[in-house]
Amino acid sequence: MKKLSVVTLILAIVMMLCTAFPVSAYPEGSKAATAYTGTPHIDGKIDEVWAQAEMFEANDFNLYSWASNPKTATGKLRTLWDSKYFYILAEITTDPNFDFTASQSTVWERDSLGVFVDYSYKRDENYKYSLANGDIYEYLNIQADGKYYGTYGTSSVKPEDYPEILISSEKNATGYVMEIAIPLSKPGLKIGEKVGFDVNICEADSGKRVGVTAWNANATDMWQYSNVLGTITLGGSNAPKEEPKEEPETDDNTTSPTTGDFTALMVAAVLASAGSALIISKKKVK
DSSP: OHHHHHHHHHHHHHHHHHHHSOOOSSOTTOOEEEEEEOOOOOSSSOOGGGGGSOEEEEOBOOSGGGTTOTTOOEEEEEEEEOSSEEEEEEEEESOSSOOOOSOGGGGGGSSEEEEEEESSOOOOTTOOOOGGGTOOEEEEEEETTSOBOEEETTEEEOGGGOTTSEEEEEEETTEEEEEEEEEOOSTTOOTTOEEEEEEEEEEEETTEEEEEEESSOSSSGGGTOGGGSEEEEEEEEOOOOOOOOOOOOOOTTOOOOOHHHHHHHHHHHHHHHHHHHHHHHHHHHO
16 A cells, blocks of 8 residues: 555656646757748848748857857848748858868868758657668758858768759858758648758858857757757748728718719700700790
């Protein structure tokens, strides 16, 4: 009987803890945002359609030894999607004197933006993605000026190998604005589905990476492990609804001709004609 009471007490405590600390729909620490439908023009300029997108910030400095670097870049991010592409807008605040002196094979050691999109959305912390297993995981390294060097999936590639990837970057006084369109590698994506997403904003100096900022991850393992990515939910349209047009008010004192009015006018015209004819007739009799 004592054992039964102890088990009951333990179960009650567990239920209380579960109620007090509900399990999140996302992995612990995972940030979440929504990508609404929309099709921007990829030219490095912020189209009006981006106003419909949710904005979220990449300002997590807890990446290895770079946490205290005051020069570490930050970014404001937005995402959209349509039937063909997943779109990313990144407004990066950084030293506009870009450093591209590192080799092309280590573009992450330059001022650059790393982009990670996991269409498979596998969240196992022990899971390492593999294209051979049919996983759909895309990783791009893009130089701050928009030149694309680096990887796509697990293969090192050149920009001309994937012309369907659209990238445009515009430098400004506080850093740069970059737009990216990545083809939807997973067919049939629907509203409500989730994809893993994150960025690495890399700050370089003298040919070396001196700072890294991310949206969700607290380490730079997102190039091989997808559980450290944030979550993007694919939403529908977020376009503002048009207000119904108001009908113009009519003046109550202004009346339009009705059938009765028209008939009265016709009778008056006939009588006037008859009166004229009578006067003419009388003149002839005289």
